Amino acid sequence: MTTTRSPRAPRPAARPNRQDAHRLALLESMLRVRRFEERCVQLYSAARIRGFMHLYIGEEAVAVGVNEALTDDDAVVSTYREHGHALARGVPAEAIMAEMFGKVTGCSRGRGGSMHLFDAGRRFYGGNAIVGGGLPLAAGLALADRMTGQGRVTCCFFGDGAFAEGEFHETANLAALWQLPLLLVCENNLYAMGTALARHQAQTDLALRAAAYGMVSWAVDGMDVFAVEDAARRAAEGVRAGTGPHFLEMRTYRFRAHSMYDSDRYRDKAEIEHWKERDPVEGLARRLRDAKELSDKARTTLEDRLAAEIDAAVEAAEQAPEEPVEDLLKYVTSPVEVTRP
Amino acid sequence: MTTTHTRVAEATAPSDRKTTYREAMREAMREALRSDERVFLMGEDVGRYGGCFGVSLGLLEEFGPERIRDAPLSESAFVGAGIGAALAGMRPIVEIMTVNFSLLALDQILNNAATLLHMSGGQLPVPIVIRMTTGAGRQLAAQHSHSLEGWYAHIPGLRVLAPATLTDARYMLAPALADPDPVLIFEHGSLYNVSGDLPADAGPVDIDHAAVRRPGTDVSLIAYGGSLPKALAAAGDLASGGISAEVIDLRTLRPLDDATVGDSVARTHRAVVVDEGWRTGSLAAEISARLTEQHFYDLDAPVERVCSAEVPIPYARRLEEAALPQVDGIVAAAHRAVGEPVPTGANGAERQPVTGRSG
Numbered sequence: 001m002t003t004t005r006s007p008r009a010p011r012p013a014a015r016p017n018r019q020d021a022h023r024l025a026l027l028e029s030m031l032r033v034r035r036f037e038e039r040c041v042q043l044y045s046a047a048r049i050r051g052f053m054h055l056y057i058g059e060e061a062v063a064v065g066v067n068e069a070l071t072d073d074d075a076v077v078s079t080y081r082e083h084g085h086a087l088a089r090g091v092p093a094e095a096i097m098a099e100m101f102g103k104v105t106g107c108s109r110g111r112g113g114s115m116h117l118f119d120a121g122r123r124f125y126g127g128n129a130i131v132g133g134g135l136p137l138a139a140g141l142a143l144a145d146r147m148t149g150q151g152r153v154t155c156c157f158f159g160d161g162a163f164a165e166g167e168f169h170e171t172a173n174l175a176a177l178w179q180l181p182l183l184l185v186c187e188n189n190l191y192a193m194g195t196a197l198a199r200h201q202a203q204t205d206l207a208l209r210a211a212a213y214g215m216v217s218w219a220v221d222g223m224d225v226f227a228v229e230d231a232a233r234r235a236a237e238g239v240r241a242g243t244g245p246h247f248l249e250m251r252t253y254r255f256r257a258h259s260m261y262d263s264d265r266y267r268d269k270a271e272i273e274h275w276k277e278r279d280p281v282e283g284l285a286r287r288l289r290d291a292k293e294l295s296d297k298a299r300t301t302l303e304d305r306l307a308a309e310i311d312a313a314v315e316a317a318e319q320a321p322e323e324p325v326e327d328l329l330k331y332v333t334s335p336v337e338v339t340r341p
Numbered sequence: 342m343t344t345t346h347t348r349v350a351e352a353t354a355p356s357d358r359k360t361t362y363r364e365a366m367r368e369a370m371r372e373a374l375r376s377d378e379r380v381f382l383m384g385e386d387v388g389r390y391g392g393c394f395g396v397s398l399g400l401l402e403e404f405g406p407e408r409i410r411d412a413p414l415s416e417s418a419f420v421g422a423g424i425g426a427a428l429a430g431m432r433p434i435v436e437i438m439t440v441n442f443s444l445l446a447l448d449q450i451l452n453n454a455a456t457l458l459h460m461s462g463g464q465l466p467v468p469i470v471i472r473m474t475t476g477a478g479r480q481l482a483a484q485h486s487h488s489l490e491g492w493y494a495h496i497p498g499l500r501v502l503a504p505a506t507l508t509d510a511r512y513m514l515a516p517a518l519a520d521p522d523p524v525l526i527f528e529h530g531s532l533y534n535v536s537g538d539l540p541a542d543a544g545p546v547d548i549d550h551a552a553v554r555r556p557g558t559d560v561s562l563i564a565y566g567g568s569l570p571k572a573l574a575a576a577g578d579l580a581s582g583g584i585s586a587e588v589i590d591l592r593t594l595r596p597l598d599d600a601t602v603g604d605s606v607a608r609t610h611r612a613v614v615v616d617e618g619w620r621t622g623s624l625a626a627e628i629s630a631r632l633t634e635q636h637f638y639d640l641d642a643p644v645e646r647v648c649s650a651e652v653p654i655p656y657a658r659r660l661e662e663a664a665l666p667q668v669d670g671i672v673a674a675a676h677r678a679v680g681e682p683v684p685t686g687a688n689g690a691e692r693q694p695v696t697g698r699s700g
């Protein structure tokens with residue numbers, strides 16, 4: 001293992017005064033992602049959800065913490081492991097569930113499935129299943145903002161595996177060169193499918209390497225939602241202030257297999273257990289309980305509310321119609337009438 | 342070395358011919374790795390993971406990490422590196438997880454592998470084999486469902502193979518590796534679990550010629566890869582309706598074997614081409630063009646094409662099924678070709694016009 005030399009995200013001198021309500025809201029957001037995906041597993045086993053499905057369980061603090069730094073005007077570009085990003089962004093559970101059921105009420109009308117969640121209204125630019133494919137696109141969104149003088153941030157999530165693609169390195173250079181308002185969030189969960197970080201990266205300190213492109217770059221404890229939120233806020237401020245792209249290496253871990261097809265034979269059970277001790281969701285719940293901010297009763301109420309929300313999403317997805325087969329060729333080209341010059 | 346020999350004997354013992362497409366492919370690589378030190382396998386997750394479709398499972402243990410080489414997510418770099426190693430005398434087998442990701446390496450394949458020999462005036466042959474999964478049908482949505490072998494078959498300098506049977510999966514690799522030029526092997530994702538017995542007489546495959554998989558007299562169904570099982574099923578259906586369909590497996594998509602296809606059509610006078618690629622500019626279009634160029638006067642009916650609808654493949658099951666060539670559609674096309682009414686239930690959706698705005 002290489003020694004860590006990359007700069008850590010600066011901690012504010014004094015802990016920001018997170019109100020109780022805010023801490024509880026972070027817990028709720030993370031718990032929503034967790035419970036939603038646990039339900040997805042059941043539905044996948046029951047063959048209600050098909051295709052490839054990648055779970056975010058264990059990584060919830062990243063999506064939820066980063067989202068705190070973004071406004072509704074900002075944009076998000078994601079990967080195929082994006083249920084958490086979409087939920088944190090505010091895409092309704094109902095629209096995501098319906099999408100995975102292949103229903104017309106889904107956020108991509110059933111044409112995308114788990115890997116291709118889109119919500120243009122929320123500036124959620126998807127769901128990309130080509131590793132690294134979202135990065136250049138995110139640079140373009142940021143470029144447009146820069147050219148039109150909008151103070152918006154484009155946030156792009158991608159994995160440690162994507163960090164090996166030319167797409168990442170080309171985008172990093174271009175974004176730094178043009179000082180684009182781009183927040184690059186690398187979810188380093190230590191594996192690219194079955195290949196451990198040290199087997200696919202010559203230098204495993206990703207934040208250090210990103211810094212070489214001339215970007216502000218920090219490594220962050222991705223299992224601690226407060227640390228994620230603080231770093232993301234600082235980085236987003238920097239981006240908004242016009243100091244160019246920022247890179248955050250979120251050190252995290254996925255508790256489940258790469259996808260529902262993966263038998264997860266390449267990881268040590270002890271390693272998984274070790275990381276589970278740092279469960280971001282239960283960790284925060286514990287902290288809140290110890291601080292007397294979350295009673296057992298309040299926890300139960302929260303769980304019940306989320307369960308009801310997810311039940312409703314599943315029920316609505318079950319009832320929703322499919323897109324008629326006659327509409328197969330819709331959306332290949334734009335339906336609007338084009339005026340040719 | 343002694344153990345290796347014993348294992349070869351075991352693997353080829355005639356008693357044990359039951360296999361799957363996946364195992365046949367693996368056995369082909371094992372044989373190549375054992376018989377030629379220059380051969381090595383390189384790609385994402387091919388080693389410790391055993392390949393994203395399990396094709397190379399166990400090879401790392403047998404041949405070690407130098408020859409079963411896990412590559413980072415860097416398709417352009419490791420395909421290009423395979424080309425370089427081939428120039429320097431190695432015989433790389435490069436696995437790209439799926440054709441969808443080969444687009445990141447398209448530049449290396451087209452601008453280096455396919456052109457170096459010609460650009461160098463014949464000095465630099467590139468003996469590389471690049472394997473990849475292709476095709477749709479598993480609800481993986483647009484970015485994981487492409488069938489782009491037709492694009493690759495467009496490129497002079499490449500040989501493009503599409504093993505559709507257990508025998509081809511087992512015995513196409515050796516001639517591919519023996520080829521002095523780049524060979525692309527497309528494995529349809531729906532075939533890996535196909536199981537059966539390898540014929541006792543199975544041996545090195547002729548990679549210059551198409552194969553007649555089922556003889557017939559009324560219509561030629563021309564298919565390849567993942568569409569071959571569908572064409573064979575359609576031929577079965579047609580037989581029960583009194584139509585004798587001949588099924589041709591193209592097997593080699595470049596260079597195309599005009600003779601085998603043409604001989605068949607000269608006998609049946611009718612042709613249906615089945616191709617999972619999009620219809621416009623497809624392999625099916627090329628075959629249809631060649632048939633009209635070379636067999637215009639043999640044809641009793643227009644050449645029929647059963648292709649994928651011109652849409653990125655959707656996730657929803659019924660939409661995906663409607664987008665892809667299906668047995669019903671092949672049967673319907675064959676009926677049209679022989680001039681018989683299409684039986685109810687067989688849909689002719691593939692014949693819809695595909696031009697114009699579809700919104």
Ligand SMILES: Cc1ncc(C[n+]2csc(CCOP(=O)(O)OP(=O)(O)O)c2C)c(N)n1
Binds near residue numbers: 132158160189258
């Ligand atoms: C260009 C490309 N190559 C290969 C794949 C197959 N694949 C899908 S996810 C994945 C691993 C990606 O790892 P990482 O970027 O670390 O993201 P994670 O899955 O860990 O979130 C691979 C190899 C792909 N989808 N796209």
Ligand SMILES: [Mg+2]
Binds near residue numbers: 159190
């Ligand atoms: Mg990863």
